[in-house]
Amino acid sequence: MxxxxxxxxxxxxxxxxxxxxxxxxxxxxxxxxxxxxxxxxxxxxxxxxxxxxxxxxxxxxxxxxxxxxxxxxxxxxxxxxxxxxxxxxxxSSDVEITPDRTPVWERVPLALGEKVYAARSGVYGVVGFFGQILIGFGSLLRHPSTFPLKATVRQMEMVGVAALPIIGLMSFLIGIVIAQQGAVQLAQFGAETLTVNLVGRITLRELGVLMTAIMVAGRSGSAFAAQIGTMKLTEEVDAMRTIGISPIERLVIPRILACTFMMVVLGFYASIVGIVGGAVVGHLSLGIPFFTFLERIQEVVPLHDVWVGLVKAPVFGLIVALAGCYHGMQVKGNSEQVGIRTTMAVVSAIFAVIVLDAFFAVFFTEIGWG
The missing domain is CATH 3.30.750.24 (STAS domain)
Structure with missing residues (x-):
């Protein structure tokens, strides 16, 4: 030694x-x-x-x-x-210092106040993000040749075309459930034929668009957050800014346009498939011929119910896309943030869609489209 x-x-x-x-x-x-x-x-x-x-x-x-x-x-x-x-x-001492635990009647209001205060910064962030999108739209309008057409078409395919099978299956089953349960309840009053009215109005006006928005939020909204969040972690977004490419124009705007437009198509498609599901139940269980059910829909469903669904669809699509892209752009730190922000995107989108649907229900009733 x-x-x-x-x-x-x-x-x-x-x-x-x-x-x-x-x-x-x-x-x-x-x-x-x-x-x-x-x-x-x-x-x-x-x-x-x-x-x-x-x-x-x-x-x-x-x-x-x-x-x-x-x-x-x-x-x-x-x-x-x-x-x-x-x-x-x-x-290296092993002395453990344990702070005194405050009473529950102090901890709960304190935690609630902290969350309310933190929500203020979240509102500021959303407003600022929306402002960046408006600036991005303005830039694209001034320079139409820079519009990301291929990216937008690609997102329309992912959001809309690829979702047709699952949206169709979901809507078909919902139409079956509405018709079957509605017929059981209406049979108590001898009004089974009003099942046509029930299926037509509730599908075109509410459930067709609402369930589609929830499905798109879970499917595409989460994908937006995960894709953009991963690009943030791998510094691809920073690299785009470095070479003079706007992430808002290349990543966010194509997704917003695709989701907003395709929600109209998917919502109308879901409503039609839901009516077909109700017609199948009417033919098998109620003795109403399939095509008679469809013809009856045209008589009992007012045209403004169709417009109610078509007006709500792009708004829901915009909300879903904004939630997904916003939370994706907020990812930073580590890969755990991708999962957290993806979950937040889905939850916030579904919550906002349901709140807006309630607002639309009151609004259209007040203007005489109830």
Whole structure:
């Protein structure tokens, strides 16, 4: 152990044993000494550092751990070594400080107030994000040649065309359920034929568009947040800004246009498929011929019900796209944020869609389209 840290044992007056360390106690020299001290079988009452040439943090930690384990005193330290040992001992202490827990009647209002205050910054962020989108639209209107047509068409395919099977299946089953349950209830009054009215109006006016918006939020809104969020983590968004490409114009606006336009198509498609599902139940369970059911729909459903659904569809699409893109652009830090923001995008979009649907219900009733 030439040139390295070493130790010797000495018997002291009174029957105790002293451990004398010598040489440099550094991270590069203390490895063998640390292993030998861990195997030492003697009880040591004092650790003497008079012959120690140098000592770093690792050496001080080994000395402190050994002295604590042996309940031994440390002597022969220089002023600098003493300060280092005291710092290491303080840092490695196992004292656990537990703050007093405030009562629940104080914690709950405090947490609620913090969330309300944090919501203010969220509102500012959404308003600012919407302003960036308006500026991006203005830039594209001034320079139509820069419009991302291919990206928009691609997003329309992903949001609309690829969603046709699942939206169709969902709407068909909803139409079946509405017709079957409505017929059971109306049969108590001998008014099974009014099932046509029920299916037609509730599908075209409410459920066709609403369920489609919820499905698009879960399917496309989450995809928007995950895609843009991943691009933020991999610094692709920063790279776009560096080379002079606006992320709003290339990533956000194509998704907003695609979702807004395709929601109209998907909402109308879902309403038609839902009516077909109701017609199937009418033909099989109520004895109403399939085409008679469809002809009856044209007689009992006012045209303004169709317009109600068509007016709500683009608004719902805009909300879903805004929620997905906004939360995607807020991702930062680590990959966990992608999952958190994706969940927030879906939840906030569905919540906003349902709130707006309630507003539209009251509004259209007030203007006589109830």
């Amino acid at each position: 030439d040139g390295g840290a070493q130790f010797t044992l000495h018997d002291e007056e009174g029957g105790g044993t002293m451990l004398a360390l010598s040489g440099p106690l550094l991270v590069s020299t203390i490895g063998k000494l640390e292993r030998e001290l861990s195997r030492l079988g003697h009880e040591v009452g004092r650790v003497d550092l008079s012959d120690v040439e140098e000592m770093d943090t690792v050496g001080a930690w080994v000395v402190c751990r050994f002295a604590t384990h042996q309940s031994a005193a440390i002597t022969g330290t220089t002023p600098s070594a003493k300060r280092l040992l005291e710092a290491v001992e303080a840092a």
